[in-house]
Amino acid sequence: MTQRISRLEKLLFRMEAQVACLAWAFREIAGKPGIVFEMGLGHGRTFNHLRQYLPDRDIYVFDREVDSYPDCTPAPERMIVGEIARTLPEAAQRFAGQVVLAHSDIGSFSQEHNAAMMSLVSAHLAPALAEGALILSDLPLIVPGATRLPLPEGAREDRYYIYRYSLSALAGTSR
Amino acid sequence: MTQRISRLEKLLFRMEAQVACLAWAFREIAGKPGIVFEMGLGHGRTFNHLRQYLPDRDIYVFDREVDSYPDCTPAPERMIVGEIARTLPEAAQRFAGQVVLAHSDIGSFSQEHNAAMMSLVSAHLAPALAEGALILSDLPLIVPGATRLPLPEGAREDRYYIYRYSLSALAGTSR
Numbered sequence: 612m613t614q615r616i617s618r619l620e621k622l623l624f625r626m627e628a629q630v631a632c633l634a635w636a637f638r639e640i641a642g643k644p645g646i647v648f649e650m651g652l653g654h655g656r657t658f659n660h661l662r663q664y665l666p667d668r669d670i671y672v673f674d675r676e677v678d679s680y681p682d683c684t685p686a687p688e689r690m691i692v693g694e695i696a697r698t699l700p701e702a703a704q705r706f707a708g709q710v711v712l713a714h715s716d717i718g719s720f721s722q723e724h725n726a727a728m729m730s731l732v733s734a735h736l737a738p739a740l741a742e743g744a745l746i747l748s749d750l751p752l753i754v755p756g757a758t759r760l761p762l763p764e765g766a767r768e769d770r771y772y773i774y775r776y777s778l779s780a781l782a783g784t785s786r
Numbered sequence: 787m788t789q790r791i792s793r794l795e796k797l798l799f800r801m802e803a804q805v806a807c808l809a810w811a812f813r814e815i816a817g818k819p820g821i822v823f824e825m826g827l828g829h830g831r832t833f834n835h836l837r838q839y840l841p842d843r844d845i846y847v848f849d850r851e852v853d854s855y856p857d858c859t860p861a862p863e864r865m866i867v868g869e870i871a872r873t874l875p876e877a878a879q880r881f882a883g884q885v886v887l888a889h890s891d892i893g894s895f896s897q898e899h900n901a902a903m904m905s906l907v908s909a910h911l912a913p914a915l916a917e918g919a920l921i922l923s924d925l926p927l928i929v930p931g932a933t934r935l936p937l938p939e940g941a942r943e944d945r946y947y948i949y950r951y952s953l954s955a956l957a958g959t960s961r
Contacts, residue, residue, distance in 0.1 A: 618855070618858055655793070
């Protein structure tokens, strides 16, 4: 009898954590100005969720291609299509300091792909972030100025990751 | 403020219900002889789950193609590849009366596809089933001799469906 979790449980626990972390983040950013970055469209389920709970936010969605369900597809002007190695640095300049919530859900079955994605987001996201912005991610990140926060109730440890970005934290670490 | 659930929540609730229903079914069939039918391989997460919790059962998996993760792929002799309209009637004859658990997870975004799948499984599964067999499904089914059961704790109503097959129920309804 093994104690390891199955692939089905792994996905279920990740989704439970994702929904709990997002619910927490929606409350945290309420009343704060700023736009949302959604990295990874996939079939668009999470975009659909973001749009439902954040109806007044501009949500920009990144992916290599648009392969989402019809009712989960962003307006063309909010969709940033291409390799994230190119699109994220460009968007971080275009929207410098404006992002109040960045959600990154770009992990896959491939460890190699995941390592590449973790480095890219870690390296290029920071310039886009507003003071106090939240980063939610399915993969651990190392974003300069971002500090890891504990997960909210309902999210199993290490199934999702939350960080808060602060320029003062960055000043602190560079001293 | 809308009360409808998002596509992300819809998938989460379905997976919660699926895992709860399977856990209940694993206990119910413990000690009873019989094989398992898994209809719909997909990426193989549920097959991985079944194999982990039912290590001594023969599990036969149906799908149009094999597109699963390497550690979620059935042995070739347990994989029944092809259109379910052809493969299910054949398999129901080959394994007549031997199936103690049939799990059907073949719904998609398309209502038309779902209606077709519901009819096919409803029409062709029964001959494979052992007396007292359980059917778990992401779509409602109408299998002759199968009676719908309430969902176990942890499964939200109408997110999954459980049926028990019994020849005596069939005799009862034909009277």
